[in-house]
Amino acid sequence: ARTAVVIPAAGRGVRLGRGAPKALRPLGGIPMLVHAVRAVARARTVALVVVVAPPDGAAAVRTMLDEHPLPDSAGATDVVVVTGGTTRQESVARGLDALTDDIDVVLVHDAARPLVPVETVEAVVAAVRDGAPAVVPALPVTDTVKQVGPPADGAGPGAPEPVVATPERALLRAVQTPQGFDRATLAKAHAQAPTEGEGATDDAGLVEALGVRVVLVPGHEEAFKVTRPLDLVLAEAVLARRRA
Numbered sequence: 001a002r003t004a005v006v007i008p009a010a011g012r013g014v015r016l017g018r019g020a021p022k023a024l025r026p027l028g029g030i031p032m033l034v035h036a037v038r039a040v041a042r043a044r045t046v047a048l049v050v051v052v053a054p055p056d057g058a059a060a061v062r063t064m065l066d067e068h069p070l071p072d073s074a075g076a077t078d079v080v081v082v083t084g085g086t087t088r089q090e091s092v093a094r095g096l097d098a099l100t101d102d103i104d105v106v107l108v109h110d111a112a113r114p115l116v117p118v119e120t121v122e123a124v125v126a127a128v129r130d131g132a133p134a135v136v137p138a139l140p141v142t143d144t145v146k147q148v149g150p151p152a153d154g155a156g157p158g159a160p161e162p163v164v165a166t167p168e169r170a171l172l173r174a175v176q177t178p179q180g181f182d183r184a185t186l187a188k189a190h191a192q193a194p195t196e197g198e199g200a201t202d203d204a205g206l207v208e209a210l211g212v213r214v215v216l217v218p219g220h221e222e223a224f225k226v227t228r229p230l231d232l233v234l235a236e237a238v239l240a241r242r243r244a
Ligand code: CTP
Pocket: 007, 008, 009, 010, 011, 012, 013, 014, 015, 016, 022, 023, 052, 084, 085, 086, 087, 088, 089, 091, 092, 110, 111, 112, 113, 225, 226, 227
């Protein structure tokens, strides 16, 4: 009965702009991926971390992780590196293939959420261990969200987008990672997921497609995803505040 965390880190970070693959970019002088690995390894129950590296970057990631060993406080946590695919869904599936037989709870955590507090990780693990097959940290949304439809006939690029619906904000949640799963449930969800196209960006969505109940636990503001350049500014500020 052991818990593993799969960390998809194989994305390019197109929205962040030019530079090294996103997971290798520094935050407070330390690669984003190292922050993410440390954040999940801090949870007592995590025995194995599977890092999913860019297809051409596994050796570089292994070297980088060896240069930033886990602190003793992380206990006995193995860190293995595998290579990812062209979509996040494919990268997670490759990470799942690397799990050892003794693992029965799996978390999936974006390398792009390097500052997740250990309390959030532990709350997700606890909810899965209490019997929920799929657990997702989430926060209320602050912006009102509009659903848009296809452009009007003859509309060129850059034309205003038509709104088709405004879902009631109080019913919406923004989801984060780590998402936690009973291992067999997540493996089945990935095995049954279509693999063409962009793939799923949300593992819990694949579990929902099986008809299995997904539940939410409180997320955390500091578990935000580093996606665009302004997110790097925020991440540096959060780190500076922690170090103050
Ligand atoms: N990811 C992955 N394999 C892919 C694509 C994404 O492992 N083929 C990972 C990213 O490394 C990231 C997480 O999935 O940790 C969330 O994805 P996102 O924030 O979209 O990162 P990128 O895909 O790298 O960014 P972008 O979409 O802007 O290119």
